[in-house]
Amino acid sequence: MILGSSKTTFLAIALVFAVIMMGTTLPTPLYPLYQQKLGFSQLMITVIFATYAVGVIVALLSVGTWSDQLGRRPLLGVGLALSAASAVLFLVGGSVGPLLLGRLLSGLSAGIFTGTATVTVVELAPRAWLSKATFVATAANMGGLGLGPLVAGGLSQYLPAPLHLCFILDLVLLALGGAVVWCAPETVTQPAGQRLRVQVPRVPAEVRGVFLPAAIAGFAGFAVLGLFTAVAPAVMGNILEITNRATAGAVVFVVFIASTAGQGGQQRLPETWRLPVGCLLLVVGVALIGAAIGLASLTALLAGAVIAGLGQGVTLRAGLGAVAAASPSHRRGEVLSTFFVVLYLALSVPVIGIGIAADTLGLRTAGLIFTVAVATLGLTALGSLLIQRRSKDSATESTVVSD
Known part of the structure; x- marks a missing residue:
């Protein structure tokens, strides 16, 4: 052995x-x-x-x-x-x-x-x-x-x-x-009657209020990962005029390491602020990525990779935790599978959109459109979370007053 x-x-x-x-x-x-x-x-x-x-x-x-x-x-x-x-x-x-x-x-x-x-x-x-x-x-x-x-x-x-x-x-x-x-x-004892089935993506009604902002934030974060893993080398070569493949690989490496750091560090934040802070980091990071594309700046791209990566990591782990906690135990696997389907759709749909826009409008314009769209998603998730928090605070105050 x-x-x-x-x-x-x-x-x-x-x-x-x-x-x-x-x-x-x-x-x-x-x-x-x-x-x-x-x-x-x-x-x-x-x-x-x-x-x-x-x-x-x-x-x-x-x-x-x-x-x-x-x-x-x-x-x-x-x-x-x-x-x-x-x-x-x-x-x-x-x-x-x-x-x-x-x-x-x-x-x-x-x-x-x-x-x-x-x-x-x-x-x-x-x-x-x-x-x-x-x-x-x-x-x-x-x-x-x-x-x-x-x-x-x-x-x-x-x-x-x-x-x-x-x-x-x-x-x-x-x-x-x-x-x-x-x-x-092997860590699993095989059951006597095996039932293999296809998972159907579904979210119970009682989980949707938590699921929606977490899924929007997660979608925005994974779209950023898709941008870096599919388009970053082209952006660096055609816009920043950096054709060294080791440098391109290092830039993509940065965003994933930042994501790992964000996932590890999110527990230091108060639980109710984890998703909002992650969304805010995503928006700031994506804005820097847009500036990097517009100004052809490697410094801005690296800064955007770090901040957006941190935001993606925070939103991913906080979103997973919130969705898992809100889900009934007998449907938790089903809900989390649905959550991951949303995340991986973000790796494909926006990236194909960038490819279509790049062929018709040019890579720089496509990149700028992408950053605006992802920032809008991040702000939407942030706004939804803040509205939910205000509603909960108002409900708590009403209960206290009535008591």
Whole structure:
């Protein structure tokens, strides 16, 4: 056995989670190279990227709860196999078709791991790590997403085979991940009567007041992540005139690390202020991103990445916590799956909109329109939260007066 202690197992599975998520963002700094090689438009880049979100949503809705029936290890194994198939397609693909299929398989892999690996990390956590287990899983998720552009950008910029080396490394890491999953203990006892079903996105009426502002804020935050992972290299190359892929990867890395920091630090805020503060950070960060696009400023882009990333992290964790707390226990999984579907729609729909606008109006104009739209969403969520808070305060005052 490679995994001797419970702490070793816990950390090893978290690292496998990070490797899977890293694989999903490896293509980010390479999109300009694919564009030059295959001669497709900015719209096609965003379509290739958005195909990933389609895969995630399909996996969340179809197999999101299957690990409760089939076990964690089999689902993790399927996720690893799909990720490896995606890497192979990017290695051999010389046309748009394999890239689209590769992104779809990558999304399916990430959709399986998002739920299954998070639960597995929590279940394998030693007693001393129980309070930190959810954050470790989240950090593995976001940290892996940030590492993808950083690793691919550096390897493609300074070493040979820019379109291949990072995927070879990914396959090696996935093989090691397969060994880890093979040796990890199963945390689920399979029930006698297995019932595999497709998840239908639904939100109970009593949860909608909490769900709506959290979902709007989450949508805005994930749209920012979509912007950075799909369009940031093009913005840096065409507007900021920075073509170094390592630099582009580092900028995308910053937004994901800031998100991880936001998720870790949000607990220091009063609970009722977490979502409003996250929304405000998102709006400020997106405004700086818009200024960076308008003024061609790398400094403003980095500042926007940090502040928007912090806001995205705060809104994500605070929104998840609020929605989970408001949901009936017997429908919590259903509501959270719906929440994640909304988030991953934000990775596809706005990004495709940017691609269409970029082809018709130009990348700079498309980027500015995007920042205005996301800032409006953030302000809408903030306004909704403040109105809800005022209504609760008024109701409390009325109760006190009547008493």
